[in-house]
Amino acid sequence: MPPDLSGGPRADDRTGRFEEHRPHLRAVAYRMLGSISEAEDAVQEAWLRYDRTDTGDVENLGGWLTTVVGRVCLNLLRSRAQRREDSLESRIPDPLLAREGVVDPEQEVLLADSVGLALMVVMESLSPAERVAFVLHDLFAVPFEEIAPLIEKTAAATRQLASRARRKVQGQAPAPDRDLARQRVAVDAFFAATRTGDLDALLAVLDPEVVLRADGYAGGASRGVVLTGAATVAGQAVMFRSLAPYARPALVNGAAGVVVIGADGRPVSIMAFTVVDGTIAAIDVLTAPERLDALDLSAFRE
Template sequence: MDDVTWLTAAFEEHRGHLRAVAYRMLGSVGEAEDAVQDAWLRASRADTGAVENIGGWLTTVVARVCLNALRSREQRREDPLESRIPDPVVTAESGADPEKQALLADSVGLAMLVVLESLAPAERVAFVLHDMFAVPFDEIAPMLEKTPAATRQLASRARRRVQGQAPAPDPDLSRQRLVVDAFFAAAHDGDFGALVSVLHPDVVLRSDGGIARTRYTVTVRGAEVVAGQATGFSRFAPFAIPALVNGAAGVVVAADGHPLSVMAFTVTDGLIASIDVLADPERLAALDLAVVPGRD
């Protein structure tokens, strides 16, 4: 087997892992695909004769591509960090999608991705590579032009922020679904008290309407405030299609085959701790939403 054939086979073997790394880095399925393709172009031009761990080496290549993309994004960013909801990965509650499951291996909820969006590029790279993919700090440090000790501090700072703002969801999907169903039943009935009862006191609602729906771009906190916003969802309740959003109980709201929003819920200790809503029609149109009848 020649070097090109060997490298091609190795890259395809690790492609799913590399997509998962890039998705966590960038919060965008499309940008993750582009980063993996860019990593392949770089890898194909490199001398890999001395590489002993091809999987680890490819991970660092795609991480460098993502770091450059994050730095470029930070320089041109105009929208508030809290207002942008990363691309959700939506799957049906019944039946597995192997490709999407690979993307969400060691599932990362949408709420966590929102918090990752608020990190500085170096913090995000250090945290994702070390905490999610067990890459040693001495391998991360050179790409960040930091010492291993400084890289460890970056990851630690990011970890504290994630733990404080992105609580871990309940592991039981059926329990998550019961809480989400109770939320929509209360919203449909306009029952403010019932809404408050399923919301964590410090719940956060984040919605991203994009340029076309700026009135839907909001961030509000607190059970009563979020319940007040949720009563406005009552007209959408009949159009809510149950789905898994980044591996957790969520819904796609669609009418006549047209998606209106994707809603991700973080249910912790039987209460909704966060609701993340993507309502940007341009980005919704680009998502794989096969759960919506009439869409492939």
């Protein structure tokens, strides 16, 4: 079972007990869905199911609620897969943003042991069952025996699903350097080279097999863009060097990144970087105006 998160409020204070678990449930739902608003909706649906259920005999309320949220998220993922026609492999999930050294208390649980944006992008390509098995087991230590009923599989089949998802993730989303300062050095070097148009310096800081994924270019005219290779990515970066002075340091899903705010005060893009062994292995860029406008970027306008 996952760690029992119950305790604190009185047993008869149902609302209080649920609120104690809400941050954890939001973290589960966000990693499952990659959408902050859908994660909030999933947690609210879990509350409604909890409110209609007698949980007096539930020994581990945290584990019970985790599986309830998992079931809700699975239904949302299946619905999303049925109605979406565009490619999932370059969809950029909602980023978790924070200024370096300044973390909103409401974001602390989401950012704790946060999953990098590159990994979230790769998880978008998993099937709903694969994603549920991988997230619940690998990220939240839910046993396969408890996940299996959610996806209507045996425990052995669930284990295989999680293993397959793990191979996809490890193959496409390399583990980043854990040292934030080292990440920032690489990101700063990238923008210094971009500002001057120094292709050699850009190539030095980019992994030869770097991948750049973008969900919506300027004006939203182009979506699902994927560029590969240091030379291609460096050439693209030089084309947008006029924006480099407007890049403001940010933590994006706990890793070094930037928020680009134009001279007119409007957001231009959010860029997340995956730094591996001191070089940039992946860049994930969100530029779709309607999605940027939905984010609270006030902290980066100061």
